[in-house]
Amino acid sequence: MQSVTSVPESLADEQAGRIRRYLVTMGVRTVCFLLSVVTATKGAPWWVWGSFAVAAILLPYIAVVLANAVRPRTPGSSAPVTPRGDGPDQIGR
Template sequence: MVVQSVTSAPESLAEEQAARIRRYLFTMGVRTACFILAAVTATQGAPWWVWGSFSVAAVLLPYIAVVMANAVRPRTAGRTNPVTPIVDHTRQIER
């Protein structure tokens, strides 16, 4: 019989999905910031490579966000061995 240790249990599906959603939302937030910065720097007369860099990032980040959100980490077993209790057969209290 294989004993399942608490430390070797894989991450729950709900926690994994929540982490992927947070990563997606963060990436899309950065994309929104790049889009706004591209518009602001282009209208303020910044060099073309500044607003161009923000524009390229705003275009490429949705693809990166989707790929990262769909990437599921492999479920691996824990790195520790289960701990089994030691049975002590000595009498502690005598009547």
């Protein structure tokens, strides 16, 4: 018997969370890109606009990895499937 606190998050909720995390990460990436352009045109030191540019380049990879990270299966949550012995007889009917 499972307790309410031990029930895993529903698949729809998990997927919605991953989509939300992806969109937030890509939003931060857009801000970093804009900040790199603005700071470069305003004459900021290279390491300032360079840091924003590097973040804008690396964040899409991070966003995709996080969006594709699914929760691990809990042990015992799936049972092996054993074939029934009536398979060939069904085909012959």
